[in-house]
Amino acid sequence: MLAGLPQLSGSPVCVYARPELTAHRGKLRAGAEGHGTEVYAASFIRKREIILSEELFEDLRLLRLIVIHELFHFVWTRLGNRARNEFHDLLAREIQRGARGELGESADVSKRAFRLRSQPEFRSRLWREYACESFCDTAAWMYSGVREWGEYRLAKRWRAPREEWFRKVFTGCWSC
Numbered sequence: 001m002l003a004g005l006p007q008l009s010g011s012p013v014c015v016y017a018r019p020e021l022t023a024h025r026g027k028l029r030a031g032a033e034g035h036g037t038e039v040y041a042a043s044f045i046r047k048r049e050i051i052l053s054e055e056l057f058e059d060l061r062l063l064r065l066i067v068i069h070e071l072f073h074f075v076w077t078r079l080g081n082r083a084r085n086e087f088h089d090l091l092a093r094e095i096q097r098g099a100r101g102e103l104g105e106s107a108d109v110s111k112r113a114f115r116l117r118s119q120p121e122f123r124s125r126l127w128r129e130y131a132c133e134s135f136c137d138t139a140a141w142m143y144s145g146v147r148e149w150g151e152y153r154l155a156k157r158w159r160a161p162r163e164e165w166f167r168k169v170f171t172g173c174w175s176c
């Protein structure tokens with residue numbers, strides 16, 4: 001499942017599977033069909049846990065995308081301000097040049113929430129949430145081996161700078 005990832009180190013991350021995951025009022029629920037928004041997974045950084053929807057195991061490509069996405073939430077928290085700011089700047093340039101779409105649903109939803117504000121502010125809470133989701137979706141695109149997917153709506157010309165950034169930053173071993 002994790003073949004092809006950059007070298008990562010850190011305390012173990014426990015992974016659990018639960019049926020019918022939903023998010024409601026900031027809480028993750030299992031088996032609560034109809035209550036909240038259906039989600040594939042959630043990461044709990046401080047607990048070092050990832051909870052996956054059992055339904056993901058029916059589609060191994062999607063499972064790989066989601067596992068890598070969730071794992072990179074742990075990487076994002078340890079990335080450091082310099083690298084995080086570089087990624088923020090890369091995204092800001094994309095938006096200023098009119099890039100539309102994203103490399104996954106979570107980043108796309110976050111990007112739309114950020115852009116819907118009457119005067120979106122870079123470095124706001126919505127911006128930081130978008131940058132994190134975009135980072136994790138980009139990592140899943142980069143390292144999953146799934147190069148074509150219906151959720152990849154970012155034009156190929158915008159993907160190349162992200163890929164270059166990831167290859168430059170993720171040399172050696174990274175803490176997560």
